[in-house]
Amino acid sequence: MAQPQNTAEQSVDQKTIVSMRNVNKWFGQFHVLRDINLSVDKGERIVVCGPSGSGKSTLIRCLNRLEKHQDGDIFVHGIELNNDVKNIDEIRREVGMVFQHFNLFPHLSILENCMLAPIWVRKTPRAEAEEIAMHFLTRVKIPEQASKYPGQLSGGQQQRVAIARALCMQPQLMLFDEPTSALDPEMIKEVLDTMVELADDGMTMICVTHEMGFARRVADRVIFMDEGQIVEQNEPEAFFNNPKSDRTKLFLSQILGH
Amino acid sequence: MFGRDRSLTSLLNDTFIRGILFQALIAIGLFLSINWLADNTLSNLANQGKTLGFDFLTRTAGFQISPTLGTWMLDYKVGKSTYTDVYLIGIINTFIVALLGILAATVIGFTVGIMRLSDNLVFRWFSSFYVEVVRNVPLLLQLFFWYFAVLRAMPSKREKLELVEGVAGLNITGLYLPAPIVSDGFIYSFLSLIGAIAITFLVRRYALRRQAETGQILPMFWIGLGIIIILPVLVHYLNGSPLDWSLPEFKDTGPKLRQGYQSGAGMVLVPEMLAVWLALSLYTAAFIAEIVRAGILAVNRGQTEAAYALGVRPNVTLRLVVIPQAMRVIIPPLTSQYLNLTKNSSLAVAIAYPELVSVFAGTALNQVGKEVEMIFMMMMVYLTFSLMTAAFMNWFNSRVKLVER
Numbered sequence: 001m002a003q004p005q006n007t008a009e010q011s012v013d014q015k016t017i018v019s020m021r022n023v024n025k026w027f028g029q030f031h032v033l034r035d036i037n038l039s040v041d042k043g044e045r046i047v048v049c050g051p052s053g054s055g056k057s058t059l060i061r062c063l064n065r066l067e068k069h070q071d072g073d074i075f076v077h078g079i080e081l082n083n084d085v086k087n088i089d090e091i092r093r094e095v096g097m098v099f100q101h102f103n104l105f106p107h108l109s110i111l112e113n114c115m116l117a118p119i120w121v122r123k124t125p126r127a128e129a130e131e132i133a134m135h136f137l138t139r140v141k142i143p144e145q146a147s148k149y150p151g152q153l154s155g156g157q158q159q160r161v162a163i164a165r166a167l168c169m170q171p172q173l174m175l176f177d178e179p180t181s182a183l184d185p186e187m188i189k190e191v192l193d194t195m196v197e198l199a200d201d202g203m204t205m206i207c208v209t210h211e212m213g214f215a216r217r218v219a220d221r222v223i224f225m226d227e228g229q230i231v232e233q234n235e236p237e238a239f240f241n242n243p244k245s246d247r248t249k250l251f252l253s254q255i256l257g258h
Numbered sequence: 259m260f261g262r263d264r265s266l267t268s269l270l271n272d273t274f275i276r277g278i279l280f281q282a283l284i285a286i287g288l289f290l291s292i293n294w295l296a297d298n299t300l301s302n303l304a305n306q307g308k309t310l311g312f313d314f315l316t317r318t319a320g321f322q323i324s325p326t327l328g329t330w331m332l333d334y335k336v337g338k339s340t341y342t343d344v345y346l347i348g349i350i351n352t353f354i355v356a357l358l359g360i361l362a363a364t365v366i367g368f369t370v371g372i373m374r375l376s377d378n379l380v381f382r383w384f385s386s387f388y389v390e391v392v393r394n395v396p397l398l399l400q401l402f403f404w405y406f407a408v409l410r411a412m413p414s415k416r417e418k419l420e421l422v423e424g425v426a427g428l429n430i431t432g433l434y435l436p437a438p439i440v441s442d443g444f445i446y447s448f449l450s451l452i453g454a455i456a457i458t459f460l461v462r463r464y465a466l467r468r469q470a471e472t473g474q475i476l477p478m479f480w481i482g483l484g485i486i487i488i489l490p491v492l493v494h495y496l497n498g499s500p501l502d503w504s505l506p507e508f509k510d511t512g513p514k515l516r517q518g519y520q521s522g523a524g525m526v527l528v529p530e531m532l533a534v535w536l537a538l539s540l541y542t543a544a545f546i547a548e549i550v551r552a553g554i555l556a557v558n559r560g561q562t563e564a565a566y567a568l569g570v571r572p573n574v575t576l577r578l579v580v581i582p583q584a585m586r587v588i589i590p591p592l593t594s595q596y597l598n599l600t601k602n603s604s605l606a607v608a609i610a611y612p613e614l615v616s617v618f619a620g621t622a623l624n625q626v627g628k629e630v631e632m633i634f635m636m637m638m639v640y641l642t643f644s645l646m647t648a649a650f651m652n653w654f655n656s657r658v659k660l661v662e663r
Contacts, residue, residue: 066563092569103564107582107658116578117568123473126466162564169568 015041016075017173017204018063023072025058025228032058033069034228040206042172045199047215047236048208050225051251056208059225060175063206064095077172093121096166100178102158104150110137110161111146114168122169129168136164140194156187160194167198174198176207212256216240224248299630314626315342321621323347323612326528327354344622348614349639355534355613356600356643362539363599367546374551385547392544398605400541405533405609412529416517418508425505429519433532434506437525443497450493457489458482530611534603542599546592553588554580585658593651597644604640614639 018040025033032055040046048056061067063076065088074081076091105113114133118124124132137143140160142153150158159179166174176195180188192214199205199218209215215222215236222239224232224247232239232248240256243249269275303310319341323329328347332339374385392400410430413419418427418434427434458481465476494501506524509517519526557580565575604615614636623632 064567066566089569089571092567095567097564097567099560099564099567101560103558103560105561105564105579105583116565117570119469119473120475120574120578121569121571123475125473126470128473166568 017042017044017077018206019073019075020062021073023062023069023074025055025062025067025069025071032228033062036072036228036230038223038230040173040204042204043202044204045218045220046206046223047219047221048206048223048225049210049212049215049251050231054225055228056225057177060097060177060206060208063173063175064092064097066097093169094172095175096169096171096173097175098159098162098166098177098179100181102150102155102162102182104158104162104165106150109147109149110142110153113150113161114165117165117169132168132170133164136167137161139167139197140164154187155183156190159183159187159191163191163194163198173204173206176205176209178208178210180209180211210255212240224251226251303630308627310630311628312631314628314631315345316340317626319344319622319625321625323617323621324528324530324610325526326351326531326612328612341622341626344617345614345635347612348617351531351611351617352600352603352613352615352639353643355531355538355606355611356603358535359538359542359599359603360596362535363542363546363595366539366543367595368550370543371547371550372554374547375554389544389547392540393548397537397541397602398608401533401537401605401609404536405529409529409533416510416514418519427506427508427519430529431519432526432528434508434519434524434526436503436505439502439504441502444501446497447490447494447501451486451490454486454489458485461485528611530606530609533609534606534611534613538599538602541602542595545595545598549588549591549595550584553584556587557583582658586655589651589655589658593648593655596647596651600643600647601640 016039018038020036020038023033023036024031036059038059048059050056058067062069062074063081065081069081077094079087079091081087081091104110105116108116111130111133114137115126115129118129118132119126134143134146137146140163142157142160142164145153145157145161150161153161163179179195180191183191188211192211195205195207195214196218207214207219219236221233222236223230224239224243224245226247232243232245234244239248240252243252270279300310317340318337319339320337322336323334323344326347328334328350331350332343332347334343334347370385370388373381374389376382413429415429415431418429420427425436461476461481462478465478465481469475504524506526507520509520511517561579561583562575565579566572570579603613606613607616607620610616618632618636623629626632
């Protein structure tokens with residue numbers, strides 16, 4: 001809340017992009033996040049996994065205020081996430097998000113989807129916004145679809161547009177909320193490839209996903225959550241080959257078992 | 259089918275033949291019933307010694323119509339004006355109350371509908387209360403309420419309820435307002451309004467160019483509003499205000515029978531019209547509010563979240579993401595409400611507002627007795643209004659439609 005504290009926080013640790021301290025959240029009576037402590041460095045790639053209802057989506061949705069935490073402190077990019085609208089706006093500008101169901105704007109063309117936020121939030125001149133949009137659409141390998149509408153694209157293409165749309169704001173941090181869960185198996189690969197490329201370019205990423213192959217390949221750290229708590233976190237090698245807690249072992253045996 | 263058993267039952271089971279057979283049967287049935295109806299009507303008319311024909315339209319009408327916009331526009335005079343004039347007066351009065359009703363119902367409906375989704379508890383309660391009360395009371399009863407309980411309870415003809423001192427007042431004979439009197443120089447004020455609209459377009463082009471160069475977005479709505487209001491007002495006053503107002507005149511001295519609002523000064527909205535307008539717009543607004551609420555709720559929560567996650571502010575999100583998508587859900591039922599409102603205006607017959615049904619199906623039909631022709635003429639009017647409204651709304655709908663594939 002106090003402004004000087006923010007700057008102090010930032011100067012202490014320039015490397016940290018996300019820090020959560022004793023964060024708690026309830027949906028009514030349901031305690032969905034319990035004493036979450038998490039710190040993410042710039043450039044780090046994190047995969048969050050866990051059974052459904054364990055609070056992993058809620059965790060990353062708290063990082064851009066799509067959900068409001070009720071207890072504890074969250075700092076993103078050195079800014080405290082509180083009720084201050086200015087802080088929320090500033091954080092949302094720097095944090096991109098990709099959703100399970102894409103959430104593209106169906107009444108706007110692919111290009112307009114990508115230009116909306118740069119024009120209205122970053123106040124980018126139209127021509128420049130178009131240039132940025134085409135740049136990122138090229139990067140996700142669908143520049144030729146720019147004038148089409150979301151309803152005309154396949155699921156995998158839509159998700160890649162959603163990634164490009166988030167990148168057009170040139171965010172410091174990307175959040176992925178189960179980006180491949182709503183896709184056909186053969187489309188999963190094209191989206192994961194895009195995400196791997198993004199990771200290789202050094203983007204800071206927090207991904208909620210069940211794609212363990214992706215986790216092994218790109219993650220710097222895998223976090224396992226259950227019942228609103230972070231049960232275990234480790235480097236992928238150690239996490240998959242040598243899980244410590246019984247809950248993690250059970251989970252891994254279930255998802256890797258077949 | 260070919261080369262197989264082609265008995266009658268197997269033919270009847272063929273979907274293609276079945277389709278043609280049923281359509282033919284329905285067409286024949288329809289033709290026979292229409293023929294019977296027409297025949298019946300003609301022979302009944304012949305029995306009563308009547309013929310079909312529209313020559314009554316040129317006959318003069320011998321009854322009084324209460325002074326309204328229609329009578330004023332056509333300069334209605336008993337014994338001089340024809341039944342065509344009566345017909346047109348009915349159309350004008352129906353049209354004006356429907357148009358004003360649609361405008362008011364849309365504004366009130368959208369406001370109440372959005373209020374019902376607000377985080378503000380008072381707004382939400384008020385709009386829920388409004389919707390639940392108004393849409394659950396019959397329209398006719400509401401019409402009676404506004405006419406008898408509110409407007410007939412106003413001060414008598416010789417008294418007044420002053421709304422704005424010397425400018426606007428209300429009594430049982432109606433709402434008295436100043437009437438504009440146009441004099442010579444007024445054309446310049448009017449031209450400056452057109453000029454202001456043109457300038458607004460130029461500024462808008464500049465704003466787009468400025469956005470393209472610097473990225474700055476001008477608040478075009480407020481700038482446009484400012485230009486369109488300020489420029490004509492300025493020209494008007496610099497030009498010596500070439501528009502006069504005829505103020506309503508109220509006398510409370512002199513002979514008792516001459517007291518009250520004087521005719522010929524100011525303008526008057528008759529209480530019948532006010533009651534119809536209030537009842538129609540408030541009643542329809544309750545339904546529109548629900549349509550608007552449903553339309554906004556029908557837009558997936560993910561759309562708002564996606565915009566928020568990009569850093570787009572809530573008001574911009576509502577304007578650029580939610581409302582455009584809500585409109586395609588809102589427009590079809592909204593069209594129905596507009597059509598309902600227009601047709602419901604015929605209930606005005608109950609309080610004798612001289613709209614189409616009241617003057618034409620009421621007084622005129624009684625005197626002329628050409629039921630078939632006159633009902634047909636009225637049906638044509640409502641049909642035309644409705645088709646015009648529907649055509650406009652369909653055009654609008656096609657503009658906001660989504661491209662699917």
